[in-house]
Amino acid sequence: MNLAQSFSSGIVLAPFVTSSGLLLKTWDAISSRDEDVVSHVGNRLFWKVFEEQGLTVVVFEVKNFDLQHNLVSSSYLKENNNFHRFEFLRAKKIPDFSVDGSTVSLFIDNLQKLDELKSEINSSNPLIVTGHGVGGAIASLFTVLLLESVGSGKKRPLCITFGSPLVGDKKFQEAISRSSTWSSCFIHVVSYKNSLPKELNPPPRDYMPFGTFLFCSDTSSTCFENPESVLELLVSSTNDQSQGFEATDYGKLVKNLYRKAICKDFTSRGLNLTHSTSLNACIYLQLCAALGLTSDMQQLQHQNINALAAKLEKLENKFMYQKKEKFDPSKKLNVMKIDMAKLEWYKKHCKGQGNGYYDCFKKAISTADQDAVQWQKNLRNYWSDMVEEAEMKPQTEAAAFRIRWLYAGTNYRRMVEPLDIAEYYANGRRKDYVAKGRSRHYEVLEKWLEADKKEKGDSNSNNRKNVELILTIDSCFWARVEEALILCGELESFKEKEEAKGKLLEFENYVYESLKKYEVSPEIFLKESSYMSWWNKYKGMADNSGGLANFMRNPLHFDQYTKGNFSFP
Template identity: 25%
Template sequence: MTTHPGFVFNFQVTKAAEKDKQIVFAGHSSGSPIAIYATVWFLEEYIRSNKKQTSHPPLCLTFASPLTTDHTFCHAVQREGWSDCFVHFVMKLDIIPRILLAPRSSTTELLQKIPRFLDPHHKADEAKLASIFVNVMKNASCVASYAACALTGSKHTLFDTMSRFIKLSPYRPCGKYVFCTETGKLVVMKNPDAVLQLLFYSLQIESETELQKIAVASLKTHWTYKDALDKSLQNLPELPLSSDDTIDIGASLNDLNLCPTARQCLRAAGVSEKQKVDNQKKSVHKKDAINKALKALDDYRTTSENDGVGYYDAFKMQKKEEDFKANVKRLELAAMWNEIIEMIKQEQLPDKFEAEKEWIELGTRFRRLVEPIDIANYYRHSKNEDAGPYMIKGRPRRYHYPQRWREHAEQLERDSSGESCFWAEVEELNIASTNKKAPWKEIENRVLTLEKNLRKWYDKKEVEKDVFLEKSTLVKWWHTLPDNHKANSCIKELIPS
């Protein structure tokens, strides 16, 4: 009988974590991705879930790691604030960290032959190595140039056109990178856009005559990390892994032999990062305006409830001046949140923005107060007859995003936080039952699901009691349901008789 190695690994990690030890995952070359994903597993299992206690975040050290993380992965890691857990060491001449910037079809042969270089008697085909080296660096050039155009806002360029026909590598840097120069200096960099540029520009040849020499060196260097970094790793806590990127770059540009174009790209990466932070600071000023408008809608809701009509139905009927004013606030809030969501889509805000507690709470309050009257407006103008149901065709991104933030932060099931949009289902079920478009058996499960959710949200105070006022659309529709269903309904005690 054998024990699965995964079980042994899990047991060892659990035992070490229980003793509150620092967990370090490390890997070289193709073993690096395993270390990366093991670190993410630990972060999810022990840090984010809060199910298991440990005071030490894990540390992932990789050496000569090929890029295996894409933009989505990097966004998630940065959103959670986990970037500092990943430290990648890259030798200036090593081709392997750049190799997956080229199509897999053109690098498979090289990847298969890499182990042979462990054999000191193996003689490499220098011409073939040079060909593969050129191919990798040409593709790296396309990726870096396209990324640089995006940083500077120059998307309508040759590279933008080329990207429609040439499939660029999806892989991007994630975490801190430590570039090891030929003089033994270490350049620490955290900005992923700057790292991508350095991966390309720090491995350049000055003339065609040294191509084969550099190509061979780019593979031999892959096996020199132990000797080159042995002293540095002995003093790992003293490495400037948390220092300012600009200082490190400025002190070591000459050691990396960067050309003026490379320096411009690094500068653009720094400017882009700073602009995101500035945009976030500006968005803070929107909070006051958002809260003020939400307060006005909250007062409108209270006034409507005092009149015996829920604010959903009051807004839908639009009989009073207060209803008109509420609509103005709805439009103001929609404009402010549309601007924020567009900035997120255009990657003009830091990745951590979506995980900030204040914005998650503000987004949740915004959804619960504004989306119901957005739905009321949608069905008041019969937009469903032209565009279809609100949840399928009409729901704006300004509600999707904050809902997703909350579900992720609180580790809820996807789409379980629909307390702000249940009115759309009420409207659709009302249409189906009132107009006899669907027999009871066809909508029964939908009704049961809606009632179950309403009960849960009401008990958790996520929907207000005005939903169940006698003149409410929900209550009027519920009274039309079959008597045997109403008798056993989980919300019957909330419904006025």
């Protein structure tokens, strides 16, 4: 992606939102004094439910509440307040997060009634949850409460807040943003004159926005999705005109913006932006729109705005790159397929040298072995990241991810994990790869496959087709071979070790059962393989009466196995 030709579409998207009439309808519900609509009273919290033309609007209002900014962790809330409602947001990579203490305390004080409200909402209607000021913060938390069921067939709610303070830290933002469905449920309208969204105790960056922010002036608006850019705008002291701002001014703002939405002239006259990048120019114009700067004011504050625009340009570049990577992971997967193809070539190359690719990689003698190291690392890094990303997704999205990537991930695990095992045992001093050395992402990929088999009712049936080309089904096979070699060494030194004999017998049975199912690559029978090294040591220690011994006694069996026509008794 050529970032020099990137653009920021916020100044185009904002009029689309303001022209829809959605903000007008929402603010009308907030400011409504319709006596026919019952106001529900909680502990310093009030809410109304409007049902109109197939639309449900829930309005939250907070009165006589002193907002004291402090962050409390979800684990603290769970242990000390018995608050479990947001547990579904936690993930392996986000085990804990923090929310604003005073806001969540108010939320918890009214939790029973809010749970009742949640169950009473008509799920068949589109739902808007809204509020102004602290009421908007409560609206955000209530919408989070609804997110758990989003993706299970229910309509997603839309939360629209006006001048709401921030409600959580960076981990809270990451927990919500791990699902694009969740983060798209939030639109926060902020006037450049309103100080409440900026009221953050030092250090202000302990808080982090989430969702889409619509920054408004009297004459124009723009929107940002990047949380770091939003935070930069909120904490910036540029053109702070918060004095004398009233709640009712949001009503005037949305009406003005609705009228002006048909105006397509976003150009700031009198400014020379010819030497700016396309993205920098877009952001500059967005800042002028959000701050309501006239042409004269733009000239006076050009230097300050330009500095802020340069800072936001860096943040937006970073954000666009991250979104691009997440949006099209299959593109990178195609690149990874090239490395998989190279490892397939390496596998065939090693076999041509009379050795298996596992043992060639372990010995690392040739240039091809060194090249394989880079392909291995590229693939391992990619799949480790992909598994981590999947685990951060909500359950429904993670399930869809697993189905889509299961085949590629299984092939990767069976091809690359043996190389990790070879590295682990290469120096001859390590033991127990499965318990001490195995990367967690291999375990996760294996669990996905087992879960898929269980769901489909698949069983491991004999597969004799193309046996010569198969990858060993158990990607930890070579780790078990290495452990068996270590046990043989122990038996040579300590004949009395019955435990070692028992483990070797278990391994012997494991190999034979795997062979019977045609789940092992015939590469193990190459003369210089670690498996054959093990067998040559073990056959003198075993009683040679078992199924594996009978199979291994005749080398012709190896060819028959490779062709898929050996009949196991």
